[in-house]
């Protein structure tokens with residue numbers, strides 16, 4: 731399990747810098763390859779699709795991710811479908827990626843492993 735998962739989010743200030751390419755590449759090494767960096771409307775985001783046997787399992791995972799998001803005050807986009815959940819992390823207030831997003835991606839993997 732990634733060391734990142736042992737961390738908690740820091741308060742992300744609106745003037746915090748977004749991660750640069752090198753910082754992203756370095757943090758990606760601490761995450762499973764399933765996580766991809768995507769860019770939407772100029773905003774870099776961290777995204778992974780999780781697969782499940784049915785909708786009930788997908789929904790239970792969705793709610794479990796929602797719990798950690800609430801506990802950290804840092805929230806993903808969650809697309810819940812039959813057998814799949816797409817989880818996307820980015821820091822809204824800085825319109826990009828912050829270390830918090832990588833921490834929460836690692837925490838998301840931990841939740842998946844516990845399902």
Ligand SMILES: C[C@H](O)[C@H](O)[C@H]1CNC2=NC(N)=NC(=O)C2=N1
Nearest residue numbers: 803804805806820821822823824
């Ligand atoms: C007021 C509230 O704490 C802030 O808007 C938080 C809520 N959750 C958040 N989640 C994410 N991913 N980015 C944010 O900038 C963010 N801001």
